[in-house]
Amino acid sequence: MTQVKTFRRVCSVVALGLLFGCTQFNPTTENEGTTSGWSEDGLPAYDWSEQEIREAVNTARAGRSLQPMVWPEGGKVAVSFSFDVDNETISLRNGDTSVGALSQGEYGGRVALARVLDVLASDGIPASFFIPSVSMMLNPGMVEAIKSHGIHEFGIHGWIHESNNQLPEDVERRLVVQAVDYMEAMTGSRPVGYRAPSWNFSQNTLKIIQDLGFLYDSSLMADDRPYELLAGGEPSGLVELPVEWILDDAPLLNPRGNSYSSPREVLQVFKDEFDVAYEEGTMFLLTMHPHVIGHRSRILVLKELIDYIKDKDENIWFATHQQIAEYVIQMAEEGKLR
Numbered sequence: 443m444t445q446v447k448t449f450r451r452v453c454s455v456v457a458l459g460l461l462f463g464c465t466q467f468n469p470t471t472e473n474e475g476t477t478s479g480w481s482e483d484g485l486p487a488y489d490w491s492e493q494e495i496r497e498a499v500n501t502a503r504a505g506r507s508l509q510p511m512v513w514p515e516g517g518k519v520a521v522s523f524s525f526d527v528d529n530e531t532i533s534l535r536n537g538d539t540s541v542g543a544l545s546q547g548e549y550g551g552r553v554a555l556a557r558v559l560d561v562l563a564s565d566g567i568p569a570s571f572f573i574p575s576v577s578m579m580l581n582p583g584m585v586e587a588i589k590s591h592g593i594h595e596f597g598i599h600g601w602i603h604e605s606n607n608q609l610p611e612d613v614e615r616r617l618v619v620q621a622v623d624y625m626e627a628m629t630g631s632r633p634v635g636y637r638a639p640s641w642n643f644s645q646n647t648l649k650i651i652q653d654l655g656f657l658y659d660s661s662l663m664a665d666d667r668p669y670e671l672l673a674g675g676e677p678s679g680l681v682e683l684p685v686e687w688i689l690d691d692a693p694l695l696n697p698r699g700n701s702y703s704s705p706r707e708v709l710q711v712f713k714d715e716f717d718v719a720y721e722e723g724t725m726f727l728l729t730m731h732p733h734v735i736g737h738r739s740r741i742l743v744l745k746e747l748i749d750y751i752k753d754k755d756e757n758i759w760f761a762t763h764q765q766i767a768e769y770v771i772q773m774a775e776e777g778k779l780r
């Protein structure tokens with residue numbers, strides 16, 4: 443089993459590296475995983491027993507849906523925007539100190555965040571801001587800018603946007619603890635939401651955030667609706683608010699990436715995703731990054747999307763991730779899920 447576990451762990455590095463490498467908005471960061479040596483340590487997956495396969499998928503798996511019967515305020519659908527304020531941290535976590543890449547990240551705090559906040563403020567829409575500690579360290583004014591609106595949530599996004607699946611458990615845990623303490627000191631309140639940097643969930647991440655008492659995670663992709671997160675097949679006590687790469691501005695709007703789409707095309711994808719969420723009465727959760735969506739030709743996408751959503755129905759519940767997690771827990775306790 444040790445060999446199998448080693449093989450599995452290395453395989454997950456490979457798979458996540460392939461998956462996440464193409465989604466970084468800075469092409470110099472495409473080295474999160476490595477394929478070297480992955481087949482040398484253990485059995486190939488086709489020789490695993492059923493128990494080993496089940497163990498492999500059960501690290502963090504979807505439990506019951508937490509889709510409520512109704513959303514607050516008569517909302518036909520819940521809409522929740524998150525902004526991962528990565529700025530310079532993706533370069534820094536790779537040890538990349540190239541000035542050009544750092545300046546591209548610097549734009550996020552220097553210019554783009556203010557545009558994002560202005561658009562949200564014009565419609566009074568709350569959002570969740572997941573910020574690596576080092577982003578706050580380099581641009582502490584961002585915290586006050588976000589706080590000044592009084593409606594937004596702060597969530598954890600690592601210390602320096604670290605690659606969780608490349609870290610020993612004790613290092614990953616120490617960095618999350620550091621990040622929570624740093625954010626509490628900077629914002630004045632303890633965050634309840636976790637988003638793994640690059641959505642990179644290690645074999646240990648769930649246990650760590652469970653131990654630290656987080657209310658919810660927003661890094662995994664097993665549903666469109668909120669769901670209960672299982673650890674080893676048992677309820678973890680955490681709500682999962684799922685994400686998706688097609689509901690993320692970074693992969694499609696990287697002009698140097700291999701999947702670039704124009705902002706107008708991306709807007710159409712987001713509209714179509716919202717339309718089906720609306721018909722289903724479920725949840726539309728969109729991940730964005732100030733240094734991606736906050737450029738002039740992209741901020742228009744966010745503005746048009748909000749206009750489109752508001753024109754569709756005046757009863758849309760715009761909420762932070764925390765508000766959604768708290769609400770679905772309450773509905774679950776009252777037996778009001780569907």
Ligand SMILES: [Zn+2]
Pocket residue numbers: 526527528599603639640
């Ligand atoms: Zn990020």
